[in-house]
Amino acid sequence: MTDLASLIVPGLAYGLTLGRGGSQGLPGKNVRPLGGHPLIAWSVAAGRLAQGVARVLCSTDDDAIAQAARIAGADVPFLRPAAFATSAATDLDVFTHAVEWLAQAEGRLPEFFVQLRPTQPFREAGWIDEALARMKADPAITCIRTIAPAPHTPYKMWLADDAQRLSPLLTLPGVAEPFNMPRQSLPTVYWHTGQLDVIRTRTLLQGSMTGEHIEGLTVPIESAADIDTLLDFQITELRFAEQMPAALIDWLAQQTPRTFL
Numbered sequence: 001m002t003d004l005a006s007l008i009v010p011g012l013a014y015g016l017t018l019g020r021g022g023s024q025g026l027p028g029k030n031v032r033p034l035g036g037h038p039l040i041a042w043s044v045a046a047g048r049l050a051q052g053v054a055r056v057l058c059s060t061d062d063d064a065i066a067q068a069a070r071i072a073g074a075d076v077p078f079l080r081p082a083a084f085a086t087s088a089a090t091d092l093d094v095f096t097h098a099v100e101w102l103a104q105a106e107g108r109l110p111e112f113f114v115q116l117r118p119t120q121p122f123r124e125a126g127w128i129d130e131a132l133a134r135m136k137a138d139p140a141i142t143c144i145r146t147i148a149p150a151p152h153t154p155y156k157m158w159l160a161d162d163a164q165r166l167s168p169l170l171t172l173p174g175v176a177e178p179f180n181m182p183r184q185s186l187p188t189v190y191w192h193t194g195q196l197d198v199i200r201t202r203t204l205l206q207g208s209m210t211g212e213h214i215e216g217l218t219v220p221i222e223s224a225a226d227i228d229t230l231l232d233f234q235i236t237e238l239r240f241a242e243q244m245p246a247a248l249i250d251w252l253a254q255q256t257p258r259t260f261l
Helices: 039-049 063-072 091-106 125-137 201-205 230-243 246-255
Strands: 008-019 055-060 109-115 143-149 158-160 166-168 190-200 214-218
Touching: 008 039, 008 063, 008 091, 008 125, 039 055, 039 063, 039 125, 039 246, 055 063, 055 091, 063 246, 091 109, 091 201, 109 125, 109 201, 125 143, 125 190, 125 214, 190 201, 190 214
Parallel strands: 008 055, 008 109, 143 214
Antiparallel strands: 109 190, 143 190, 158 166
16 A cells, blocks of 8 residues: 555645534534525635645535535535544544545645634634644644633532532642632633644644644634534624634635525
8 A cells, every 4th residue: 555654745735624414413503604604614715715725625424515615615525434424433533534535536645734623613814824834844743723721720620420529620739729729820721722723644644633742823712612502603693793804704705605694
């Protein structure tokens, strides 16, 4: 079998957005209209607007999601096999399938993949270019992920047994009871917002979505969203005008008809 690493084209970056048709929390969420366009279209738009991204791919098992992604400007050269379209399938499973398909069908691979999750629609295209520039400048970095200061400190979170006996989730060296300390005196903890991950293909080939040298790209906490339920979606709709970058709105206005109002 061909050494897949030998197919990597230095400097080449592809966006990859994942859309499974069988969402249980909010059925049809990836094509549910947000701002007049299917939810997945906003992730495609961010990738297409990033100067460092050569193409945006969509991996899906669903014809409606595939069509929505194509209209927004993504390539959908394959449908994801059913084995990788279950709730148990991991991101690594799906990325590995995409890598193997590209290697076999096209004979080349990008150096970087940019994961663009549809359920986190608020992102600036410039963040993608910033992350790619950092990874190109430092070959030791295996992954960059968007992060924001966690809205709730995990030092005040608990584990509970069957009898509701509590034990702290985290300890803090030198502090006997961090859960009783003022929040301002505790270390700043960052939340992985999921708006984008940039991953080296070599890292994926080694069986990891991150590798060992992970760095953060800090983004405003106000831009973070995580759509899994109808309530999540409704909150995102209320925040749309304030948080969706104008450049993405303009891109989709040019690419797609507003037929999803």
